[in-house]
Amino acid sequence: MSSKASNVEYSVDDKLPRHVAIIMDGNGRWAKKRLLNRVKGHEKGVEAVRRIVEACRELHISVLTLYAFSTENWQRPQSEVKALMGLLKRFLVEETPELSKNNIRLNVIGQLHRLPEDVRATIDQVREATAVNSGMLLNLALSYGGRTEITDMVRAVAVKVASGDIAPEDIDESVVADHLYTAGIQDPDLMIRTSGEMRISNFLLWQLAYSEIFVTPTLWPDFTREEFLTILQDYQRRDRRFGRVS
Ligand code: FPP
Numbered sequence: 699m700s701s702k703a704s705n706v707e708y709s710v711d712d713k714l715p716r717h718v719a720i721i722m723d724g725n726g727r728w729a730k731k732r733l734l735n736r737v738k739g740h741e742k743g744v745e746a747v748r749r750i751v752e753a754c755r756e757l758h759i760s761v762l763t764l765y766a767f768s769t770e771n772w773q774r775p776q777s778e779v780k781a782l783m784g785l786l787k788r789f790l791v792e793e794t795p796e797l798s799k800n801n802i803r804l805n806v807i808g809q810l811h812r813l814p815e816d817v818r819a820t821i822d823q824v825r826e827a828t829a830v831n832s833g834m835l836l837n838l839a840l841s842y843g844g845r846t847e848i849t850d851m852v853r854a855v856a857v858k859v860a861s862g863d864i865a866p867e868d869i870d871e872s873v874v875a876d877h878l879y880t881a882g883i884q885d886p887d888l889m890i891r892t893s894g895e896m897r898i899s900n901f902l903l904w905q906l907a908y909s910e911i912f913v914t915p916t917l918w919p920d921f922t923r924e925e926f927l928t929i930l931q932d933y934q935r936r937d938r939r940f941g942r943v944s
Contacts, residue, residue, distance in 0.1 A: 713934050715887035717761040718754060719909070721901055722746070724893030724917030731917075737781040742919035744789055751836060753923045755800050757930070761835045761883060765901050769809065769843030786840070787817050790824045797824070801833030807879035808842030809850075837883065844903030851877040880905055888933050890926075892918045910936050 722743060729739030747764060754762045767782060774782075790804070797804060804824045813821070821840075854877045858864040864873065875881065886902065886909045894915040898906060912929050914921070937944055 714757060714759060714930065715910075715933055716759065717763065717884050717886045717888075718759055719763040719765070719886035719889045719902060719906070720750070721765045721889070721891040721899060722918040722921075723891060723895060723899075725919060727893065728917040728919040736778055737785075739917075739919055740778075740782055740785055744785055746918055746921045747789065748793075749923050750921070750926055751802070753926050755802060755834050759834065761837055761886075763807075763837040763839060763883075763886060763902070765839045765842065765899075767808070767840045767842070768900060769812075769841060769846050770900065772812065772841070783814055783817050786838075787820050790820050794824050794827055797828050797836065798831065801831045803828045803831040803833075803835050805835055805837045805883075806840050807837060807847070808840045809846060810841060812841045835883065837880075839901070842879070842901075844898075844900045847879050848904060850879075874904065878904060885909065887938075888912065888929075890914065890929060892916050892921050908938070908940050910938065 725739035725743040726736045727739070728742060729736050732738075750764075751762060766786060771782070772779065796802075804821075806821050806825070810818055810821065851874060855864060855869060855873060859866055859869075880902070885905045885907070889898075889902070889906055889909045889911050891898075891911070891913045894913060896913060898911075902909075910933055912932060914925065914929065916925060
């Protein structure tokens with residue numbers, strides 16, 4: 699099976715990442731370049747989200763994790779936070795039929811208790827409506843921070859140690875992984891960041907240990923299916939050694 703996007707021919711039989719994680723950066727700059735309000739950039743960003751979810755589904759990528767809102771993003775102006783929450787809610791409501799039709803399950807990682815109640819209720823509804831879907835996992839990082847996740851994991855493990863459920867000498871990497879928000883989800887094979895910044899910004903600090911990283915200067919609203927396919931081809935040429943020799 700092959701997928702054609704303009705001049706990029708891509709074979710889905712080739713080695714593909716099973717889990718792709720994306721830092722969707724550059725919405726504000728996209729808007730600023732056009733003398734528009736930052737929220738317009740986020741609105742345009744939602745269209746890019748739809749494009750990339752569709753591409754992942756077509757390529758049978760198992761997990762797509764999108765960094766939609768960080769713990770640090772709460773410090774943005776209230777008007778922008780409110781607009782982003784509204785966009786997320788609208789996206790989830792509008793996308794539910796598509797997710798169901800395409801066998802996509804929704805999962806959310808982060809400090810969900812900090813989200814407005816209506817957004818939490820919508821997340822619960824969509825998670826429930828898509829719970830049986832097995833084709834792909836759309837994993838949204840919302841109110842997410844890697845350090846917070848690790849702190850929460852330490853607390854959860856400490857509670858089990860205190861109650862005698864886990865012995866300190868039994869704490870190993872799998873115990874840690876099982877108490878992160880991503881428990882049960884394989885680590886990302888590929889992490890993409892748009893807008894050219896060379897940092898991971900508190901994203902999946904434990905899980906990205908051996909992920910391949912690709913940074914593109916493209917601003918998120920301009921990120922196309924074609925560029926995504928080109929990055930996947932770059933990934934296929936990489937030699938993943940996991941600290942070993944080839
Ligand atoms: C970073 O751009 C982007 C965000 C903080 C929000 C990302 C949200 C979306 C793409 C839309 C909603 C998401 C979903 C899943 C429907 P920035 O604002 O930091 O851009 P800048 O660095 O250019 O200012």
